[in-house]
Amino acid sequence: MQILACFKVVPDLDQMPAGDWLVDDRFRVETGYVKNMLNPYDESALEITLRYADQARRGNLPLNLTALTIGSKQADTYLKTLYALRYDKAVRVASDRDIRFLPEIAAAVISEYAAEKNRADVLIMGMQSGVGDNAKTPLLTAEYLNWPCITGVVAIEPANNGTKNLLKVKSMVDSGILEQTVRPPLVLAVSNAPGTYLRVPTLKDKVEYGKKPVEVQEMDNFKTGLAAANTSGGCRLTGLKPINHRREGLIIDGETAAEKARILYHSYLRERLGKL
Amino acid sequence: MTYALVLNGCSKTYPDQAKALTGFRDAFLAGFPQGKTIIIFNEEEKKQSLINASATVLVELIKVERYQPETVLTALQNLEHESCRDFYLFPGDQAGSELSVRFASRMGGSSLANIYSLEAGAGSPVCRRAAYNNYLEAEFSLDRKPYCLSLQKGFSAHTGKEKPKPPEMKVIEHNAKELNSNKAGTGINGTGAPDDSFVLDYKYTESDETTNLESARFILAAGRGVKNRSGLEKVEKTAAAIGAEVGVSRPVAMNAWAPLSKLIGVSGHMTGPELCITAGISGAAAFYAGIEKSACIAAINTDPGAPIIRSSDLAIIDDYEPVLEELERLIMENKRIEGEDR
Numbered sequence: 010m011q012i013l014a015c016f017k018v019v020p021d022l023d024q025m026p027a028g029d030w031l032v033d034d035r036f037r038v039e040t041g042y043v044k045n046m047l048n049p050y051d052e053s054a055l056e057i058t059l060r061y062a063d064q065a066r067r068g069n070l071p072l073n074l075t076a077l078t079i080g081s082k083q084a085d086t087y088l089k090t091l092y093a094l095r096y097d098k099a100v101r102v103a104s105d106r107d108i109r110f111l112p113e114i115a116a117a118v119i120s121e122y123a124a125e126k127n128r129a130d131v132l133i134m135g136m137q138s139g140v141g142d143n144a145k146t147p148l149l150t151a152e153y154l155n156w157p158c159i160t161g162v163v164a165i166e167p168a169n170n171g172t173k174n175l176l177k178v179k180s181m182v183d184s185g186i187l188e189q190t191v192r193p194p195l196v197l198a199v200s201n202a203p204g205t206y207l208r209v210p211t212l213k214d215k216v217e218y219g220k221k222p223v224e225v226q227e228m229d230n231f232k233t234g235l236a237a238a239n240t241s242g243g244c245r246l247t248g249l250k251p252i253n254h255r256r257e258g259l260i261i262d263g264e265t266a267a268e269k270a271r272i273l274y275h276s277y278l279r280e281r282l283g284k285l
Numbered sequence: 286m287t288y289a290l291v292l293n294g295c296s297k298t299y300p301d302q303a304k305a306l307t308g309f310r311d312a313f314l315a316g317f318p319q320g321k322t323i324i325i326f327n328e329e330e331k332k333q334s335l336i337n338a339s340a341t342v343l344v345e346l347i348k349v350e351r352y353q354p355e356t357v358l359t360a361l362q363n364l365e366h367e368s369c370r371d372f373y374l375f376p377g378d379q380a381g382s383e384l385s386v387r388f389a390s391r392m393g394g395s396s397l398a399n400i401y402s403l404e405a406g407a408g409s410p411v412c413r414r415a416a417y418n419n420y421l422e423a424e425f426s427l428d429r430k431p432y433c434l435s436l437q438k439g440f441s442a443h444t445g446k447e448k449p450k451p452p453e454m455k456v457i458e459h460n461a462k463e464l465n466s467n468k469a470g471t472g473i474n475g476t477g478a479p480d481d482s483f484v485l486d487y488k489y490t491e492s493d494e495t496t497n498l499e500s501a502r503f504i505l506a507a508g509r510g511v512k513n514r515s516g517l518e519k520v521e522k523t524a525a526a527i528g529a530e531v532g533v534s535r536p537v538a539m540n541a542w543a544p545l546s547k548l549i550g551v552s553g554h555m556t557g558p559e560l561c562i563t564a565g566i567s568g569a570a571a572f573y574a575g576i577e578k579s580a581c582i583a584a585i586n587t588d589p590g591a592p593i594i595r596s597s598d599l600a601i602i603d604d605y606e607p608v609l610e611e612l613e614r615l616i617m618e619n620k621r622i623e624g625e626d627r
């Protein structure tokens with residue numbers, strides 16, 4: 010099974026001070042000074058892939074894992090970590106284009122890579138990523154490739170003891186779990202998948218595998234993909250501004266926690282609760 | 286300008302979908318000529334109640350064996366390719382969002398997921414949705430028909446007025462199998478769109494977890510500050526005693542201290558209680574969007590700099606545990622006194 014996992018490195022926007030949301034005339038926002046992180050859904054996708062790999066290796070099934078990101082050099086530390094976690098190949102498509110709100114371009118590059126360079130059976134990615142929050146890339150990728158897509162994925166494992174390259178895919182649908190045996194190729198999209206924080210590589214694996222150079226490809230080499238992207242899309246960003254979440258924020262003071270609770274209750278909550 | 290509302294009648298959330306899409310239509314497409322409603326459904330017995338919830342006179346039903354995105358997409362495509370509408374509106378859940386994007390791609394139109402407003406006039410339509418993890422609002426202009434839009438999760442319009450029901454509905458029935466029979470697997474125009482044959486077998490297990498978060502009037506929300514599963518269990522006990530519904534932030538659900546069905550926020554439940562008490566929650570925008578409609582928010586957090594403090598009506602800067610203990614004691618005492626009075 011050839012699996013291609015796509016992820017994006019994003020700024021940890023929860024660390025942005027409230028007053029620092031300044032948007033310039035090209036709708037850019039300076040987020041460079043907060044720490045970056047793996048987009049949470051992508052982190053889950055990467056871990057779900059590793060869990061599949063654990064099972065495939067135990068069953069001696071053929072397996073090749075590639076991790077791909079489109080972005081700047083800051084992604085390289087994550088790509089190295091993925092090498093240490095036993096991804097076979099870590100690829101970065103270098104680009105300085107502003108594709109925050111152009112999921113068509115990410116999808117075109119990813120689908121071209123999957124079809125022509127990687128020959129992936131399965132593409133796994135997050136359902137949505139900051140900063141654009143487009144929630145479109147995996148869906149568009151599936152459409153560009155004419156592959157089916159499963160959303161809300163929480164786990165994958167080899168099916169039928171790994172014969173015929175089949176997969177068992179668990180996904181959240183409405184309020185239940187759908188378990189399907191499927192035949193690749195297909196695109197899997199991950200959103201909330203409890204208990205799938207990315208594991209940490211062992212020191213030994215870091216030394217043994219984590220030093221491989223990241224493969225860097227230029228975005229300009231994805232001509233067909235980009236041409237496709239130019240004819241699709243149809244959404245132009247025309248505005249960007251902070252959302253105001255401010256309320257009164259009245260701080261209740263007291264000597265002890267219990268006293269504060271009493272003031273909160275007697276002065277504010279009792280009446281409100283009485284009306285419920 | 287013409288429009289179609291697309292509803293998933295195979296889902297338990299159908300009534301909410303219908304309400305949200307009707308509200309959106311009334312708020313932003315009121316001046317448009319009658320649109321139509323397309324309902325995907327699988328159970329014959331439910332057909333009439335599905336039709337009754339429709340907001341338009343014209344209803345087109347597509348019967349499927351089960352809700353399967355590839356089948357539904359091809360059926361929609363085959364149904365609409367000859368007389369394509371200008372707007373297609375989809376519900377604000379995973380399925381709606383998926384359909385809007387993939388359907389637009391197949392029809393050569395533009396799509397946006399998670400929108401909460403639309404200005405449709407003479408020129409290009411303009412839509413708004415959140416970006417930057419809910420810290421910013423982004424505005425987009427759409428250039429290509431059909432415009433396929435899915436609503437923000439939990440969207441509800443406050444148009445106030447109940448529209449009278451249209452007197453008589455015109456219902457047209459289709460079957461996905463028939464719609465797709467000539468074209469299955471190839472889509473229209475020989476696009477090679479996939480059908481459902483990649484699924485060899487499937488099993489659906491309904492979760493036995495239930496929550497009433499969306500309709501709850503009193504919510505106690507717990508965050509990473511509760512530190513572990515036993516911390517959360519204590520909060521759950523308190524909530525049960527004081528009559529609050531428990532909700533949690535993403536780290537609590539991700540650590541599996543509570544089931545995902547308790548998650549509040551853009552990727553969980555969008556709530557609107559009379560009172561929401563948050564304990565050990567920092568107030569990230571992706572969470573806050575889920576409690577924004579609360580009439581009153583009271584936050585308990587040890588950090589005076591936590592964003593939730595500025596975004597709450599009332600705040601206590603302290604350890605949540607003794608605060609909740611005292612609140613529970615006071616509420617229980619009050620309940621007892623009220624019980625004696627009665």
Ligand SMILES: Cc1cc2nc3c(=O)[nH]c(=O)nc-3n(C[C@H](O)[C@H](O)[C@H](O)COP(=O)(O)OP(=O)(O)OC[C@H]3O[C@@H](n4cnc5c(N)ncnc54)[C@H](O)[C@@H]3O)c2cc1C
Nearest residue numbers: 508509510534535550551552565566567569572587588605
């Ligand atoms: C695409 C995407 C979707 C997301 N969707 C959601 C969503 O739907 N819902 C959601 O919740 N998050 C969501 N998030 C995550 C969100 O950005 C935050 O990471 C998350 O809400 C933080 O949860 P928290 O407040 O519990 O944890 P933290 O941010 O870690 O905050 C913990 C707080 O507890 C306080 N604290 C610690 N100890 C105590 C104590 N003893 N007493 C009182 N206070 C204490 C701390 O001061 C701190 O403020 C999403 C993120 C992304 C990228």
Ligand SMILES: Nc1ncnc2c1ncn2[C@@H]1O[C@H](COP(=O)(O)O)[C@@H](O)[C@H]1O
Nearest residue numbers: 016078079134135137138143144145146
């Ligand atoms: N620049 C990128 N590089 C790699 N994968 C991406 C990139 N942008 C988006 N993706 C993938 O597409 C998913 C959805 O992103 P989006 O459509 O932008 O919300 C993400 O969770 C990633 O898995």
